[in-house]
Structures are given as structure tokens and as C-alpha cells.
Amino acid sequence: MTVKTKNQNLQKAKSSKKDEFYTQLSDIERELKHYKKHFKDKVVYCNCDDPRVSNFFHYFSYNFEKLGLKKLITTCYQNADMNLFSENNSEEAIYLEYDGDKNGNHEPDPEEIGIKQLKGDGDFRSEESIELLKQADIIVTNPPFSLFREYVAQLIDHDKKFIIIGHQNALTYKGIFSLIKENKIWLGHGFKGGAAHFITHYEDHATASDRIEGMVRVSGVTWFTNLDITKRHENLILYKTYSPEEYPTYVNFDAIEVSKTKDIPMDYEGVMGVPITFLDKYNPDQFEIIGSSRELGKPMSNFAEKGTYQQGGPSFYLDNGDGTYRRLYHRLVIRKKKD
Numbered sequence: 483m484t485v486k487t488k489n490q491n492l493q494k495a496k497s498s499k500k501d502e503f504y505t506q507l508s509d510i511e512r513e514l515k516h517y518k519k520h521f522k523d524k525v526v527y528c529n530c531d532d533p534r535v536s537n538f539f540h541y542f543s544y545n546f547e548k549l550g551l552k553k554l555i556t557t558c559y560q561n562a563d564m565n566l567f568s569e570n571n572s573e574e575a576i577y578l579e580y581d582g583d584k585n586g587n588h589e590p591d592p593e594e595i596g597i598k599q600l601k602g603d604g605d606f607r608s609e610e611s612i613e614l615l616k617q618a619d620i621i622v623t624n625p626p627f628s629l630f631r632e633y634v635a636q637l638i639d640h641d642k643k644f645i646i647i648g649h650q651n652a653l654t655y656k657g658i659f660s661l662i663k664e665n666k667i668w669l670g671h672g673f674k675g676g677a678a679h680f681i682t683h684y685e686d687h688a689t690a691s692d693r694i695e696g697m698v699r700v701s702g703v704t705w706f707t708n709l710d711i712t713k714r715h716e717n718l719i720l721y722k723t724y725s726p727e728e729y730p731t732y733v734n735f736d737a738i739e740v741s742k743t744k745d746i747p748m749d750y751e752g753v754m755g756v757p758i759t760f761l762d763k764y765n766p767d768q769f770e771i772i773g774s775s776r777e778l779g780k781p782m783s784n785f786a787e788k789g790t791y792q793q794g795g796p797s798f799y800l801d802n803g804d805g806t807y808r809r810l811y812h813r814l815v816i817r818k819k820k821d
């Protein structure tokens with residue numbers, strides 16, 4: 483093996499290892515209760531889930547009749563043995579199809595679940611997984627974060643509905659942000675306090691007080707969907723009024739800075755920069771998203787002397803009033819829609 487291949491393999495193993503954590507049933511239930519109406523007569527596909535251990539499979543198989551599902555398909559990746567924390571070193575994978583309870587006990591029994599061998603390794607991008615994807619109406623899972631862009635692109639290409647877990651950082655990826663801007667995907671209800679505890683066997687180095695044995699705490703994770711939910715039609719209640727003192731204009735873009743979503747002034751009709759957490763409250767009937775500081779921030783070299791501002795990628799800057807300029811964290815650029 484060449485050094486290059488060895489390094490590539492190591493890198494692959496590292497990133498797939500980071501992807502090995504599992505969603506709790508309680509988190510799935512808390513989010514999916516908001517989507518119940520969407521599942522009637524639908525084929526659900528969980529394409530990054532070992533059916534023998536996945537709580538997504540558990541949720542849909544035990545609620546199959548309640549949701550009125552037509553079929554549940556689940557595929558697992560490179561894992562033909564039962565160990566939850568296998569190192570994904572088997573090239574074999576299985577898939578499963580369940581079309582409801584037959585013996586009237588309202589539970590998915592082993593003889594009712596059709597476990598089949600996949601020819602390949604169950605990669606969601608493989609031909610056979612794509613064939614299963616085509617049969618499905620709604621895809622629900624927690625996909626590998628390291629392949630999130632590619633994962634979403636595939637769902638969009640195949641025009642599928644989905645409810646998936648991802649990291650908020652993904653909102654700043656170009657491909658994902660354009661989908662948000664075009665109202666093709668949006669955020670679901672999310673996790674309590676913006677952090678999730680996933681089942682894992684890695685050590686959790688987090689110092690947070692809500693550390694749980696056998697779990698890893700990941701902050702900034704959320705649900706992404708393109709299914710309609712009530713939350714998306716609720717207006718954010720605005721109570722503040724605009725003043726130039728409280729809402730300064732950026733040095734390198736013509737918009738005002740609103741550092742907290744709840745402080746969006748109710749009487750300002752122009753363009754505003756808001757933190758990315760705005761997306762949790764975003765109602766497309768109330769606001770439009772124009773872009774982001776990464777796209778719209780003009781080079782500071784056009785406005786100030788080198789050395790007076792912190793360098794970095796495109797961003798918005800505020801004037802400190804003492805000849806220096808403050809670089810702000812990522813901002814979304816929005817405008818209120820006319821009533």
C-alpha cells in the first residue's frame with residue numbers, strides 16, 4: 483500500500499468513525515410528532531440505518547399503523563453483523579422492507595420483516611440504494627455529517643421529501659444555503675437547547691453539565707426538512723423600534739446590524755443582518771432572505787487602512803468609533819415582507 487493510499491484510508495476511517503453515533507428514540511419522537519399528517523400512505527426510507535439497531539426503524543415500525551404508512555425500507559452501510567459499534571469493516575450490507583403488522587399484535591415481528599442482502603456495501607449513493615430511494619416518498623434519518631452536502635444534493639436531485647439531522651454549520655455551505663434562500667429546505671423544530679445527545683462509544687470530552695454516560699453531546703445539531711410544518715407559518719412577534727444608535731449600519735454593506743433575532747425592529751423596512759439562529763424563527767410570509775455576509779460583505783480594503791480591522795473571509799464589519807473595525811460572525815441578510 484502506498485503512503486498516499488494508507489493516508490487516504492486513515493482519513494476515511496477517521497471521518498466514518500466520527501459518523502458512528504446514533505439517534506435516541508425520544509429525540510425522534512419529539513421531532514416527528516410535528517409531521518404526522520405527512521406519512522399517510524407513504525413509503526418511508528431510512529437509508530443510513532442498520533434496521534437492527536436504528537431508532538428510526540424502531541419508530542416507524544412500531545408506529546406503522548398509527549401513521550398509516552404504506553411501506554418502510556431501511557438500508558444499512560457495510561454492516562452485516564449485529565454490533566452497534568462495528569467499525570464498518572464488512573463489505574456486506576442488508577436492507578429490510580416492512581409493510582405492516584400481519585398477526586394483529588401491532589408489533590413488527592421478525593417473521594414479518596423481510597431482511598434481504600444487498601449486493602454492494604449499502605452506500606446511499608450506490609445504484610441499488612438509489613433504486614430504493616426512487617420507490618420512497620419520504621426519507622428520514624441522521625445521515626453521516628461528513629457527507630451531508632452530497633446527501634442533501636441527492637435528495638434534491640431525486641425530488642424527495644425528507645426529515646434529516648444535520649449540523650447548523652451546514653447552513654453556511656453554499657449549496658445548502660441557496661436551498662434555504664430559495665425556500666426549498668428549512669429547519670424543523672430542533673433539539674432541546676440546540677444540542678443533542680447521541681448514543682456512542684466515544685469518550686465525550688464535553689465539560690457541559692448535562693453530560694450523559696454512553697452518549698456524546700453535540701451542540702449545534704438540528705433537523706432539516708422540506709415538509710411543511712405549522713411552525714413555519716408562525717409570525718415572529720416584534721416589539722422593538724428602530725433607532726440608528728441601537729442598530730448601526732455595517733461599514734462594508736448597506737444594512738443594519740441586528741445582533742439578536744428577537745430584537746428585529748418592527749418598523750424597519752430596509753435590509754438587516756441577523757444571526758444564523760434567525761432560521762429557527764423564519765416564516766417566509768413574514769421575511770425574505772436576501773443573502774449572507776459571506777456573499778455580500780465587500781472587501782474591507784475598500785473602506786479602511788490595513789491593520790485597523792481583523793482579516794478573514796468575507797464578513798460584515800462595524801465601526802468601533804476609535805479608528806478600528808470589528809469583524810462580525812456570519813450574518814444572514816433579510817428584509818421584512820410588506821404586510
Ligand SMILES: C[S@@+](CC[C@H](N)C(=O)[O-])C[C@H]1O[C@@H](n2cnc3c(N)ncnc32)[C@H](O)[C@@H]1O
Binds near residue numbers: 502532559627
Ligand atoms: C450519524 S450516524 C446515524 C446512524 C442512524 N441513522 C441513527 O440515527 O441512529 C450515520 C450513519 O451513516 C452510516 N454511513 C456512513 N457513510 C455512509 C454511506 N456512504 N452510505 C450510507 N450510510 C453511511 C454510518 O455507518 C452511520 O451509522
